[in-house]
Amino acid sequence: MNYISTRNGVTTVSSDYAILSGIAEDGGLYVPKDIPKIDIFEVQSLANMSYAEASAHCMIKFLDEFSKEDIQDFSRQAYAGFSCDDTVPLVPIGSNFCMELYHGPTMAFKDMALQMLPFLMQESKIKQRDSKRTLILVATSGDTGKAALDGFADADGIDICVFYPADGVSPAQRLQMVTQKGSNVHVCAVKGNFDDTQTGVKALFLDENFNKKLSAKGYALSSANSINWGRLLPQISYYIWAYAKLLDSGNIANGEKINFVVPTGNFGNILAAYYAMLMGLPVNRLICASNSNNVLTDFFNTGDYVSRRPFFKTLSPSMDILISSNLERLLFETNNRDAESVKQMMFKLKEEGSYTVSEDIAQTLRKNFWAGYCSDVMTKRRIKSIYSEFNYVIDPHTAVGFDVYSQYREATHDLSKTVLVSTASPFKFCADVLSSLDAALEVSALDDFELGEKLCGYGLQMPDPLNALKGAEILHNNICSKEDMGREIETFLSK
Numbered sequence: 001m002n003y004i005s006t007r008n009g010v011t012t013v014s015s016d017y018a019i020l021s022g023i024a025e026d027g028g029l030y031v032p033k034d035i036p037k038i039d040i041f042e043v044q045s046l047a048n049m050s051y052a053e054a055s056a057h058c059m060i061k062f063l064d065e066f067s068k069e070d071i072q073d074f075s076r077q078a079y080a081g082f083s084c085d086d087t088v089p090l091v092p093i094g095s096n097f098c099m100e101l102y103h104g105p106t107m108a109f110k111d112m113a114l115q116m117l118p119f120l121m122q123e124s125k126i127k128q129r130d131s132k133r134t135l136i137l138v139a140t141s142g143d144t145g146k147a148a149l150d151g152f153a154d155a156d157g158i159d160i161c162v163f164y165p166a167d168g169v170s171p172a173q174r175l176q177m178v179t180q181k182g183s184n185v186h187v188c189a190v191k192g193n194f195d196d197t198q199t200g201v202k203a204l205f206l207d208e209n210f211n212k213k214l215s216a217k218g219y220a221l222s223s224a225n226s227i228n229w230g231r232l233l234p235q236i237s238y239y240i241w242a243y244a245k246l247l248d249s250g251n252i253a254n255g256e257k258i259n260f261v262v263p264t265g266n267f268g269n270i271l272a273a274y275y276a277m278l279m280g281l282p283v284n285r286l287i288c289a290s291n292s293n294n295v296l297t298d299f300f301n302t303g304d305y306v307s308r309r310p311f312f313k314t315l316s317p318s319m320d321i322l323i324s325s326n327l328e329r330l331l332f333e334t335n336n337r338d339a340e341s342v343k344q345m346m347f348k349l350k351e352e353g354s355y356t357v358s359e360d361i362a363q364t365l366r367k368n369f370w371a372g373y374c375s376d377v378m379t380k381r382r383i384k385s386i387y388s389e390f391n392y393v394i395d396p397h398t399a400v401g402f403d404v405y406s407q408y409r410e411a412t413h414d415l416s417k418t419v420l421v422s423t424a425s426p427f428k429f430c431a432d433v434l435s436s437l438d439a440a441l442e443v444s445a446l447d448d449f450e451l452g453e454k455l456c457g458y459g460l461q462m463p464d465p466l467n468a469l470k471g472a473e474i475l476h477n478n479i480c481s482k483e484d485m486g487r488e489i490e491t492f493l494s495k
């Protein structure tokens, strides 16, 4: 399987090269040169496998250079630590289903990919005969950071450095990161919002001087953000798995098209669904749910992507993003893989903060996607109404998805079977979930553990990862400005 850059389209690299480097040298993102297919009988057969086996079956199609046995083995290890037997449960909610992706060690869907990526990366290093130490640089809006730290802690030949926006993450998210153990981990807050943090990290990747300095120290940079194909790939599997399970349980007919609703930030999760669709999975619509940072809603509805706009801190911080990096891959695919036009749009985005797609492309996009957004007030109301109606507790990100789905139903009257993707455990956002369920509760008087216990009163069990945080020692107290991120890393590496 060869991979090409969205800004070149011609030069091919191997899957191990693409995974190890993360981002292409021309600043583009790697995509498979040819998209492998999966037919409906193959999909059906996945229902009899464990999640780890089914996921390996899907991933191997994109990884010619890897052995089947290795991928199966990696997948088994990656999903062994999930806290429920079927890894990714599909919970019936009315006539639809909620796919819970948060049963991994850090209680958010990022574990689905970040428990797998370290294995892919270590094996890629072997295949590339890479003798350098790999430095994984991560910009996180909250959940990626911890998931990457947990996945990469004490991995051979790899160091990891996570930057998070100083006041852009929830208390539980911060606590999870600053208590991370491991001889190869470094965590630092950055003054500013997530886009500042992400822009800072992206700049370091392209900073020749910085890369030279690292190289002299024996390091090479890589990325665990969803710009890395190795991050996206494990996410394709669960869309195919969901379809297999619904087919197997008789909830849909062979070939029946279904919808997926995805709470979206950097456009990684929903893009994985789109690749599942390109592989041949019968999908009707992908519903892109945003919070008040509704740059994607506007984009799908008008064809204009305008990132220069007010930035809002919301109850769903992992979606507080105005520059959705992975949209570049979607533009490449819908633009007939025309790298030159993608390059121009990305240049315009960088220089002017906006770009526009042609009316043709906007129409094609609207065939496959529907987009909407949900305010904080509506997010809280939705948490409460889903609990009242279904006795089911959801986190604020997932609530954005449920709310936008309800808007979609009202606007289209589409009755296709729908899978709503749940991206985080409600325990990760205890205070906001509880105050949505019970406006009279004084949440500010309680710490995260007391809040967790209160949440158990709604018929839930305290998750192990939250218990484990109790009394954990704070190991990382650093904070820097976005200009100083490079220096921060150098200090870390010289320790």
Ligand SMILES: *Cc1c(COP(=O)(O)O)cnc(C)c1O
Pocket (backbone or CB within 6 Å): 108, 109, 110, 143, 144, 226, 263, 264, 265, 266, 267, 268, 269, 270, 318, 319, 397, 423, 424
């Ligand atoms: C990361 C994250 C998202 C957004 O996913 P993208 O792949 O960035 O679109 C949504 N919800 C939660 C809880 C997340 O952690």
